[in-house]
Amino acid sequence: MTDHLSQSVLPAQSWDSTHATDSCTLGYDDRFLRRKVLTTDQGKQLLVDLPQTTSLGHGDGLALAQGGVIAVRAADEPLLEVSGPDLVRLAWHIGNRHTPCQIEADRLLIQSDPVIGHMLEHLGARIRAVTEPFTPEGGAYGHGRTHSHSHGHTAHEHTHDHPHGQGHDHSH
Numbered sequence: 001m002t003d004h005l006s007q008s009v010l011p012a013q014s015w016d017s018t019h020a021t022d023s024c025t026l027g028y029d030d031r032f033l034r035r036k037v038l039t040t041d042q043g044k045q046l047l048v049d050l051p052q053t054t055s056l057g058h059g060d061g062l063a064l065a066q067g068g069v070i071a072v073r074a075a076d077e078p079l080l081e082v083s084g085p086d087l088v089r090l091a092w093h094i095g096n097r098h099t100p101c102q103i104e105a106d107r108l109l110i111q112s113d114p115v116i117g118h119m120l121e122h123l124g125a126r127i128r129a130v131t132e133p134f135t136p137e138g139g140a141y142g143h144g145r146t147h148s149h150s151h152g153h154t155a156h157e158h159t160h161d162h163p164h165g166q167g168h169d170h171s172h
Contacts, residue, residue, distance in 0.1 A: 012059030
């Protein structure tokens with residue numbers, strides 16, 4: 001039996017987080033949900049039942065049906081810190097592989113993936129394993145997740161153009 005029910009999300013900055021009744025610390029993958037039972041940081045059960053699949057961001061709030069708000073916190077997780085002299089080029093290669101990426105002024109953060117890390121090293125990147133919260137950029141439409149290769153019941157094909165003419169095609 002769950003202690004709380006949440007059916008709506010309050011975006012970060014739209015509510016006063018000092019008034020949170022509890023918090024829920026989740027990794028990046030766990031912050032993408034529609035209906036799921038979560039355990040809060042104080043050990044209470046929370047049923048999240050949203051009208052559509054939603055990407056929760058660090059600082060968002062889950063409004064409780066009976067009043068109160070559960071703060072969403074990004075959990076520490078294993079990441080790769082990417083740095084180097086040409087971050088824009090490295091970011092392009094990361095995005096071309098549909099890999100979620102946290103973009104900062106002097107570094108990029110991606111989920112720990114040895115294959116992507118090795119590829120980036122061959123492009124001149126310095127790679128360092130770190131453990132910290134992961135809050136990547138939202139997709140082109142600004143809703144928290146990048147374009148995925150999984151589209152449910154729909155299918156389409158598209159081409160990725162490479163700046164030097166070496167594009168690739170794939171179906172979804």
